[in-house]
């Protein structure tokens with residue numbers, strides 16, 4: 001198997017956290033449920049992309065920034081309307097504080113939302129850097145916004161995401177990275193560190209190669225841990241938890257996390273069930289009608305809205321389809337019926353021009369069932 005998509009920092013992290021979860025998400029392409037923290041983070045990121053996306057060295061007004069925030073607000077994943085309103089207001093206040101701090105000293109960054117795609121040892125890699133600035137000495141300053149409440153102590157010095165960004169920018173932009181920044185937005189605090197040294201870059205590239213190898217060799221064993229499993233949407237599908245969810249198919253359907261899709265799936269299932277019930281009802285009515293017409297020796301009858309006419313018909317039923325197939329193949333007639341579908345074999349067995357011996361052997365394999373064809377039309 002090839003890689004299902006270029007590797008990114010988050011997909012590499014996911015594979016190493018739990019290969020089975022990676023498979024559900026990226027190989028089977030089962031979407032996760034929307035999460036409010038992703039929606040909120042994406043909304044704030046889009047607003048800051050707008051703020052730093054100006055072509056002139058002049059910050060957009062606070063009014064324009066907040067108007068944009070309202071327009072791009074991602075609405076999915078919140079508990080309810082109150083929860084959504086609470087986080088929307090939190091985002092507005094955060095942006096107002098950010099604008100107050102940075103509008104006066106505004107600068108046009110070297111790049112905003114810099115997307116990269118490149119290969120390392122034949123492994124496609126992709127990602128997006130929130131912001132890149134040029135330092136006075138010409139080197140690059142790489143910045144990643146964080147919207148979570150807390151930034152874990154020590155994360156800045158080892159975090160593989162910043163290492164990946166440094167690796168990507170240096171190989172794609174041909175400039176050395178001078179500093180790496182996590183900008184913690186709730187506190188408006190920039191946490192800086194110097195560029196990663198060779199050991200951390202080597203650790204990253206080793207991890208990239210090992211991850212790609214695991215995926216291409218289809219190593220997707222579940223790796224249950226309290227942290228990974230607690231919020232995992234794929235539990236109903238996961239082999240580790242399948243016993244807990246046995247007999248609860250509806251729960252698995254909800255794992256798709258796509259309410260509109262789930263509604264369409266259910267609507268399709270409901271419609272097919274209704275169609276099957278309607279067909280069973282129509283078959284029963286047809287059988288009763290045929291029997292009644294036959295008893296009275298009628299070939300035509302009228303209702304108030306429909307009329308029906310009947311004609312005798314013959315149908316062959318073959319319990320052992322394989323024997324029929326073998327016989328037709330031996331007689332060189334397989335092509336005549338292509339795949340031996342019931343209507344075509346029925347036509348063949350009633351064909352008077354068919355070799356008498358073959359016809360006899362074919363009829364031995366089946367049972368002749370007399371039935372009635374009904375033609376219905378509206379009045």
Ligand code: SF4
Pocket residue numbers: 018020021222223224225228229232233234235238239240241
């Ligand atoms: S429930 Fe746990 S073990 Fe199963 S896929 Fe999710 S994270 Fe992996």
